[in-house]
Amino acid sequence: MVETTSHTATVRLPGSKSVTARALFLAALADGTSRLITPLEAADTVAFADGLSTLGFPVDRGGDVWSITGNPTGPPAETAVVWCHDSGTAARFLPALVSLGAGDFVIDASEQMRARPMGPLLRALGSLGVRVHAANGDRIPLRIDADGVEGGVVQVDAGASSQYLSALCLMAPGTRNGLTIEVLDEVSVPYVELTLAMMREFGVTATRQGSRITIGPGTYQARDYVIEPDASTASYFFAAAAVTGNTVTVLGLGRNSRQGDLRFATEVLSAMGCEVTVDDDRTTVTGPTHLRSPGEVVMRDISDTMMTLAAIAPYADGPVRITDVGNCRIKESDRIDAMASALDACGITVHTGADWLEITPGRPHSALVQTRADHRIAMSMSVLGIRTAGIRFDDADCVGKTFPGFHQELAGLQEAWQRG
Missing domain, CATH: 3.65.10.10 (Enolpyruvate transferase domain)
Structure with a gap:
């Protein structure tokens, strides 16, 4: 590693x-x-x-x-x-x-x-x-x-x-x-x-x-409402820190967030050896020198981050088994099959079942990733690409579904780490 x-x-x-x-x-x-x-x-x-x-x-x-x-x-x-x-x-x-x-x-x-x-x-x-x-x-x-x-x-x-x-x-x-x-x-x-x-x-x-x-019956009352940052999107930036040993702070996403996908950082990445700090208005993740395997992770409640974990699993020190994610098969794509195929294209061994997948650690190589027009496949495999040169996408722009500037923001994060 x-x-x-x-x-x-x-x-x-x-x-x-x-x-x-x-x-x-x-x-x-x-x-x-x-x-x-x-x-x-x-x-x-x-x-x-x-x-x-x-x-x-x-x-x-x-x-x-x-x-x-x-x-x-x-x-x-x-x-x-x-x-x-x-x-x-x-x-x-x-x-x-x-x-x-x-x-x-x-x-x-x-x-x-x-x-x-x-x-x-x-x-x-x-x-x-x-x-x-x-x-x-x-x-x-x-x-x-x-x-x-x-x-x-x-x-x-x-x-x-x-x-x-x-x-x-x-x-x-x-x-x-x-x-x-x-x-x-x-x-x-x-x-x-x-x-x-x-x-x-x-x-x-x-x-x-x-x-x-x-x-009961009733009437909603109009109001001003501040939209907090997206916790699912934040998972890719937290994962980037996890696989590089660097530190990232996501502003506006803190302990008062009601988004369940923040648990990807507080539970999953913590179990992989990351240091995670959640403050009132921000969350900070620092990656370890060696990424630990969390073993089996039940992701039924945070399945939108399943692909993020799968993408960094090759860099862990042991197999990673993700379970209870059968609903991922009827999302924008069959995400279990899509991630297995993407990782296989990079030379990583993946076993799958109806509602699970298990990733064996390895050294990924360059590949053309088939996104299946699914924004989360492209975003997740972009994180794998931080440590593996030559990861390319058949449809890189599919990230526009939820984050048109994703590739630029991830590149900016890496540049900031290099400057630091």
Whole structure:
């Protein structure tokens, strides 16, 4: 393993995709005009904001502040065709939003998004009386004949995606009687907790007892809302420090963050020998001289960082086994297979199963990585490329989905370490 001398750098990363999307939904149903401060401006969030505009909500995307004038009764438009591009969040959240309105709506998206199942959400909406017509049974495009939602008790299986559950929670106050949601299965629990916390910040009551979530009817209140940096994106910069023995501080992401993916630093990288310090408004990671294997890591709740761990696993001192990430097979790509193929192209041995992968340490070599148009494959393998010359991508620009300036920012981090 290459020994390194620690240098220090500080970065300020774009806003959280997850927080931005939820804030857009909440602002759209709020009474008044909300201002989202430092939102993420990337393909996914712009698709969501443009979708709101198509639905008749006044949206002003002005630099670091986006203004949205809400309508507590749902979309002002009586008919609309909403194009979600590649945004899974928009494609899962907007059907719930338009169900609260009155009119005929179509939700459509790219071929990549059309291939992703929507069954659990569509069944839940259907049980609430929402008239949804889906392509091939459980896929978009969707045609929704909306006439408001009465509410009541609804069951949802969120074992494949927490977004199904978050969508129901977000729409609940706009129903006539509120919702009692019985959760049959669930992944990525921190994302649902983030949803409920943000709903409370916008002025509604949401309670959870075990597998039951209760949300009464009510009205979100418009407000100014600051979007914190994206913890999933931060994982790549923390991982860069881990594999180089350097120090990075991410500003704006501290102990008050509700994003579960910060656990990648505090739990996973700590177990690999990194020094991790979480302050009120920042998190700092210093990599070790030799990266330890954490052994088996259960990543069900932080599966968006699975690829980050897989990308640095070749540099550990023993095999790394990542488990309980079956939901990663139905993301933008089959991420288990995509990471296994990418690492294999670099000469690293990877074994996989239905919901796990195990990476054997080795010396990666240069390769052309097939990103499968998945931003997280490109970002993760870019971290591997810090220690391995000649890593190239078939579609380097796919990072624009969540972080258009990613490659420049990562290169700037390395330059800062070199100067230090």
